[in-house]
Amino acid sequence: MKVHIMTDLEGPAGVNGRGDGIGNKIINTETACKCLVEEVNACCEGLVEAGATEIVVWDGHGGSNSIDIRLLHPAASLGILGGGLAPVCCYDGCDAAIQLGAHAMQGVRDGFMNHSFNSHGIAELRLNGEPVGEIGIGMLLAAHFGVPTILVSGDVAACREAEAFAGAGLCTVATKQALSRYKVINRPLEGLYAELRAVSANALRNLKQAPLQKIAPSYELIYRAMCPNLADAFERAGIERLDYQTLRFRSGSIVDLWAQACGWAPGVHNRKFNIQ
């Protein structure tokens, strides 16, 4: 069984962050990265115990600079998300997807360091009329390739968002409770890591019952940029502009839709990587 783990750096217990004027900034990066890898490793231990034969951990926080491969569980490979003409997702051959270190979407008041992809760029995302953040988009991309997301960990708000998006059958592990965007109470680590190990193992053992978090096409993404400059760039690339700071992306494929939001012209990404 091959497992795809996507990580982020805001959601682990032990991360300290602040506002930097417009968006978020992690201020204890070295400790935060170590805390993330501990959670990843606890999850990997559970997965291996439950029969995982291949684990790819994708370092998903901006710049893919959060996981020191020397500290990573020996059964796990490390994926770095490069830019250029790389595909927006890599779920080939995976049986299950997991999101670790997740955070709530922009605007969730008890979401630690809440934001949606870019805390300096995106004010709001709505998919087919409903607010969506990184957790939901991640699940839909995995589901496009037939891969169910079986576990999400992050603060209480992230877990709530994941459960609301996925419906029943998703496992979550809360790492901490935020009181505001930067004020947070972290769980004691020993119990947290033990829970991550146990829930990861259970989630993989129950894979056959895991629902696929799919919504039917077609897809419409309303993207409200914080700054009109970003909207200018998308307009030049052929994206429909609804007002000064708002864009509308449409596609029959969630992968193509998200590729467009990452700067690909409509249809080009899926043609290039032969994604149906």
Ligand SMILES: [Zn+2]
């Ligand atoms: Zn994020």
